[in-house]
Amino acid sequence: MKLTQLDLLEISQEIRQCYAPKMSDNTPTLTLMPVAPKHLYAYWNLGNNKPPPLQESSPLPLTLRIYSASDKNNYLNKGYEDIPMSRTQSQQDIFLAIPSNVTSYRASLGICFSDNVLEVFADSNLTQLPQEKSSITPVKADFRSPLIAINKKTYNNASGLAF
Amino acid sequence: MKHGFLSLILHAHLPYVRHPEHDSFFEENWLFEAITECYIPLIGVLDRLQNDKVSYRLTLSLSPPLICMLRDELLQTRYLKYLHQSLELAEKEIIRTRLQPEFQKLARLYRRFYKKTLAIYQNQYDCDLLSAFKKHHTAGTLELITCAATHGLLPLLNISDIAVRNQINIGIETFKTNLGFSPSGFWLPECAYYPGVETLLANAGINYFFVDSHGITNASQRPRNGVYAPLDCGNGVMAFARDPESSRQVWSSQEGYPGDHDYREYYKDIGFDLDLDYIAPYILDSDIRINTGIKYYRITGTDLPKESYNPKKAQAKARQHAQDFINKRQQQIMALNTRMDRPPIIIAPYDAELFGHWWFEGPQWLECVLRLASNPSNPVQTISCSDYLAQQSNHQIAIPSASTWGDQGYFSYWINETNNWIYPFLHKAEAEMEQLVLDFDGLTITSLQKRALNQAARSILLAQASDWPFIMKSGTTTDYANKRITDHLARFNYLHDAIRKNNINNRYLTALETMDNIFPTINFWDYLPSKKNNDSPS
Numbered sequence: 001m002k003l004t005q006l007d008l009l010e011i012s013q014e015i016r017q018c019y020a021p022k023m024s025d026n027t028p029t030l031t032l033m034p035v036a037p038k039h040l041y042a043y044w045n046l047g048n049n050k051p052p053p054l055q056e057s058s059p060l061p062l063t064l065r066i067y068s069a070s071d072k073n074n075y076l077n078k079g080y081e082d083i084p085m086s087r088t089q090s091q092q093d094i095f096l097a098i099p100s101n102v103t104s105y106r107a108s109l110g111i112c113f114s115d116n117v118l119e120v121f122a123d124s125n126l127t128q129l130p131q132e133k134s135s136i137t138p139v140k141a142d143f144r145s146p147l148i149a150i151n152k153k154t155y156n157n158a159s160g161l162a163f
Numbered sequence: 164m165k166h167g168f169l170s171l172i173l174h175a176h177l178p179y180v181r182h183p184e185h186d187s188f189f190e191e192n193w194l195f196e197a198i199t200e201c202y203i204p205l206i207g208v209l210d211r212l213q214n215d216k217v218s219y220r221l222t223l224s225l226s227p228p229l230i231c232m233l234r235d236e237l238l239q240t241r242y243l244k245y246l247h248q249s250l251e252l253a254e255k256e257i258i259r260t261r262l263q264p265e266f267q268k269l270a271r272l273y274r275r276f277y278k279k280t281l282a283i284y285q286n287q288y289d290c291d292l293l294s295a296f297k298k299h300h301t302a303g304t305l306e307l308i309t310c311a312a313t314h315g316l317l318p319l320l321n322i323s324d325i326a327v328r329n330q331i332n333i334g335i336e337t338f339k340t341n342l343g344f345s346p347s348g349f350w351l352p353e354c355a356y357y358p359g360v361e362t363l364l365a366n367a368g369i370n371y372f373f374v375d376s377h378g379i380t381n382a383s384q385r386p387r388n389g390v391y392a393p394l395d396c397g398n399g400v401m402a403f404a405r406d407p408e409s410s411r412q413v414w415s416s417q418e419g420y421p422g423d424h425d426y427r428e429y430y431k432d433i434g435f436d437l438d439l440d441y442i443a444p445y446i447l448d449s450d451i452r453i454n455t456g457i458k459y460y461r462i463t464g465t466d467l468p469k470e471s472y473n474p475k476k477a478q479a480k481a482r483q484h485a486q487d488f489i490n491k492r493q494q495q496i497m498a499l500n501t502r503m504d505r506p507p508i509i510i511a512p513y514d515a516e517l518f519g520h521w522w523f524e525g526p527q528w529l530e531c532v533l534r535l536a537s538n539p540s541n542p543v544q545t546i547s548c549s550d551y552l553a554q555q556s557n558h559q560i561a562i563p564s565a566s567t568w569g570d571q572g573y574f575s576y577w578i579n580e581t582n583n584w585i586y587p588f589l590h591k592a593e594a595e596m597e598q599l600v601l602d603f604d605g606l607t608i609t610s611l612q613k614r615a616l617n618q619a620a621r622s623i624l625l626a627q628a629s630d631w632p633f634i635m636k637s638g639t640t641t642d643y644a645n646k647r648i649t650d651h652l653a654r655f656n657y658l659h660d661a662i663r664k665n666n667i668n669n670r671y672l673t674a675l676e677t678m679d680n681i682f683p684t685i686n687f688w689d690y691l692p693s694k695k696n697n698d699s700p701s
Contacts, residue, residue: 001673008184011674012650019656020649021588031590034318034357034565036573043587091583103565125322128357130565130573131381 037132167496485531
């Protein structure tokens with residue numbers, strides 16, 4: 001089958017318009033990702049059937065409960081760290097107050113009641129964070145990916161700066 | 164007598180930029196500029212060293228997207244057109260600068276440069292640069308290794324083992340298909356390592372990989388030899404660490420060689436300097452100014468009027484910098500020798516595209532370094548990591564720490580407020596693909612379904628490239644990066660929907676196969692949790 005450039009362009013545009021990515025999954029999910037030592041990124045989707053507390057006018061806070069996957073009992077002496085999460089977002093950066101020897105984590109997202117019981121809406125994957133043993137002085141790569149780092153729209157002529 | 168080793172590694176990678184749906188496309192110039200300014204000059208260096216019987220070892224990592232683009236007929240044809248256009252502009256410049264002898268001399272230099280490039284590309288290697296690299300591999304001077312399928316940042320894809328496994332295995336398969344042998348080493352995209360990836364590398368037959376310095380200094384055991392000997396990850400796969408000192412000398416704009424005032428100024432290109440009417444045929448859509456590659460000035464210095472470029476002076480400076488580099492490695496090795504239980508190996512990895520593009524004189528510097536290192540009186544010997552491992556045994560066992568060679572040393576350049584929106588979509592598509600393949604397990608599959616499933620796998624892999632979040636963070640061609648990732652995810656969504664509904668449109672599928680023709684031998688069964696060995700259903 002021979003297709004013209006115009007055919008390709010039209011099919012490409014139609015697919016982009018009709019099938020652009022969107023989060024429509026109704027399955028509750030929570031995903032943790034590593035960013036840096038003591039820094040995680042979490043995103044979640046509680047699905048359409050949110051539990052009642054989320055729909056009340058004065059809802060209890062949404063809480064991310066983080067466990068050390070390697071030593072659940074000793075993590076912060078109580079086995080977990082609770083972090084308040086945004087109710088209006090579905091993603092958040094997480095900065096941990098943790099001992100540096102902990103690197104593997106799991107988490108649960110839910111509503112935390114006054115007795116510290118968490119009503120869990122979603123459980124996360126296991127993630128590993130880098131350890132921060134020594135301060136690093138990374139060699140700054142000023143020439144990283146030079147070819148793709150040129151902006152054709154905002155590129156300035158002869159900046160006068162040596163890179 | 165040699166007291167230690169220097170391993171120079173060039174990592175050559177560009178994202179897959181191929182747009183048959185357009186007559187010409189700006190981002191394809193990334194490839195054309197790299198071929199002209201980096202890859203062919205590098206081949207020129209290797210050919211001259213071979214002709215002069217210089218004994219050296221160099222490692223070149225070829226990323227799978229680059230391998231596929233260098234073998235692509237459409238891009239080969241378009242590159243020839245680009246090169247002829249550059250030659251035409253250089254000839255036009257010789258006439259325009261007739262009253263400016265300094266510039267005219269440079270215009271003639273560019274004409275010679277483009278003519279030579281054309282001769283090497285078309286006549287010497289028949290438009291197949293991979294054959295040039297393979298020639299030097301066969302000669303035993305160039306070690307060729309590869310990288311993940313689309314340069315995906317593996318620690319951020321590690322929500323799924325299958326995603327990481329396929330990035331590794333499909334990358335290696337692409338290399339084997341095009342180069343005809345298995346690579347011994349593997350370049351982790353952005354040197355991004357997480358504990359556990361060595362298992363997948365071992366399963367793929369890989370012997371070694373690279374991490375940044377702190378990946379080794381922060382390893383599970385204190386490294387006895389610092390970053391100057393590899394660590395055995397516990398399964399026989401070795402991790403080599405980047406040497407910060409030799410990296411700084413080349414990478415840094417403050418301390419590094421490329422910022423020397425005698426070198427050619429990258430930022431002053433006639434594409435931006437000359438009248439629009441004159442330069443229009445050689446820029447984007449005749450009205451958007453872009454680099455043409457013709458530049459007449461040297462860096463000169465901050466806040467000073469730019470002075471014209473003097474190639475001889477720049478060449479002398481490249482030789483001087485090469486000597487300085489070798490002297491410093493000698494000093495390093497002599498000092499390390501007294502403290503180590505084995506000969507030290509200094510790992511000096513760089514992006515291949517630095518040499519010739521940003522740093523016009525980079526290939527000359529590299530050639531001088533390799534010539535100087537080959538001198539028998541020099542205590543530093545160039546070596547590949549494979550050769551080093553063949554010579555040395557009983558490596559310390561420890562697990563490197565998660566790390567990258569990017570800004571801040573971890574993953575924040577690829578996951579931050581500018582680009583974190585992509586990950587839920589990438590992970591969702593991956594999960595849907597795996598489920599789709601699982602659902603087909605045991606069913607009879609038509610050739611149309613097979614094509615659609617293979618194309619869906621290509622779409623996912625193309626969406627996973629680390630280049631898109633990198634560009635979003637760097638704030639350069641962000642529209643293009645957004646469009647590319649959106650397109651690949653939309654194409655996956657379309658194919659997933661069509662396959663699920665058994666409503667695959669051959670015309671649409673053919674269009675997607677034409678536009679995203681990377682990895683022609685891909686096998687969608689690779690997305691099955693327990694991978695099949697053939698492509699028939701169970």
